[in-house]
Amino acid sequence: MAARVLVSDDLSPEAVAVLKQAGLEVDVKVGLKPDALEAIIGDYDALAVRSATKVTAKLLEKASRLRVIGRAGVGVDNVDLDAATRRGVVVMNTPGGSSVTVAELALAMILALSRHVPAATASVKAGKWEKKRFQGHELAGKTLGVVGIGNIGSVLVDRALAMKMRVVAYDPFISAEAAAKLGVERVELDALWAQADVVSLHVPLTEQTRNLVDAKVLARMKKGALLVNCARGGIVDERALADALASGHLGGAALDVFEQEPPPADHPLLGLDGFVATPHIGASTEEAQSAVAVAVAEQLAAYLNH
Numbered sequence: 130m131a132a133r134v135l136v137s138d139d140l141s142p143e144a145v146a147v148l149k150q151a152g153l154e155v156d157v158k159v160g161l162k163p164d165a166l167e168a169i170i171g172d173y174d175a176l177a178v179r180s181a182t183k184v185t186a187k188l189l190e191k192a193s194r195l196r197v198i199g200r201a202g203v204g205v206d207n208v209d210l211d212a213a214t215r216r217g218v219v220v221m222n223t224p225g226g227s228s229v230t231v232a233e234l235a236l237a238m239i240l241a242l243s244r245h246v247p248a249a250t251a252s253v254k255a256g257k258w259e260k261k262r263f264q265g266h267e268l269a270g271k272t273l274g275v276v277g278i279g280n281i282g283s284v285l286v287d288r289a290l291a292m293k294m295r296v297v298a299y300d301p302f303i304s305a306e307a308a309a310k311l312g313v314e315r316v317e318l319d320a321l322w323a324q325a326d327v328v329s330l331h332v333p334l335t336e337q338t339r340n341l342v343d344a345k346v347l348a349r350m351k352k353g354a355l356l357v358n359c360a361r362g363g364i365v366d367e368r369a370l371a372d373a374l375a376s377g378h379l380g381g382a383a384l385d386v387f388e389q390e391p392p393p394a395d396h397p398l399l400g401l402d403g404f405v406a407t408p409h410i411g412a413s414t415e416e417a418q419s420a421v422a423v424a425v426a427e428q429l430a431a432y433l434n435h
């Protein structure tokens with residue numbers, strides 16, 4: 130009997146075709162409420178998700194046949210990994226499929242901040258012509274500090290070097306040789322905060338990285354420095370960031386990710402000049418979405434047919 134796959138978030142038609150061509154029986158049921166999903170999950174050997182489906186311990190209790198979960202994307206925050214492990218369910222993600230796309234957003238944030246593009250746009254649209262107010266900074270010759278030089282961080286390094294920035298990086302799991310190959314100088318965190326004109330975060334959210342950028346770290350950063358977080362909410366203490374921006378110590382900050390998504394309307398960052406935000410769209414390009422959907426389908430097919 131063919132293994133049965135439930136696709137519960139929007140994968141591309143190409144990805145569904147990959148599953149079918151591998152001889153799997155595929156049901157696409159997008160947008161099910163938790164109750165409805167719990168009612169049918171027991172019929173499936175595999176579950177393919179993006180980020181909308183929450184794979185909770187409660188859902189997994191009902192998943193008597195489930196052998197594998199495929200997440201089209203990087204972060205597996207929407208899957209209860211402990212519960213899956215307890216039940217012997219393999220969880221796969223698609224590292225790398227969206228790295229260029231996320232790195233390009235981080236670069237867009239850096240450029241937007243250094244030249245005040247969003248605020249200048251709002252000003253022109255309001256009928257003003259504030260040339261002096263929007264004088265910016267050149268990136269060439271400045272120091273970029275990258276925290277985490279994995280898949281995404283290393284693409285950003287490449288793009289920043291092409292823009293003639295100097296790049297320093299902190300990543301305890303990457304060897305000095307590997308860092309040198311990328312063209313970056315590996316430094317300790319303290320040195321990174323002190324040297325960087327721009328800091329970009331590309332680490333997972335873990336016990337070690339939660340609130341990594343807090344009031345103390347922000348105070349150590351250079352006056353006028355820029356901070357970009359396209360990794361995960363919770364790595365930056367947002368209240369401390371708002372204080373550092375409001376006081377003029379930081380020159381700008383951009384977040385694609387928040388502790389609470391969407392952030393509450395009275396969030397202290399939302400009213401600040403020099404703050405740029407996007408609604409967790411780091412991986413949202415046509416190219417990346419299609420690449421990760423096909424990648425997860427290929428991985429699920431390989432696993433179920435092995």
Ligand code: NAD
Nearest residue numbers: 203204277278279280281300302331332333359360411412
């Ligand atoms: P990756 O695993 O390839 O790289 C992460 C790097 O961080 C690794 O090299 C690891 O050694 C390093 N690291 C781990 N703990 C660290 C620590 N305490 N200090 C310094 N370095 C540490 O992951 P990736 O694909 O490059 O993704 C990076 C981040 O981007 C993740 O948080 C991921 O969830 C996030 N992400 C966000 C979006 C978005 O939509 N904004 C999309 C994809 C990924």
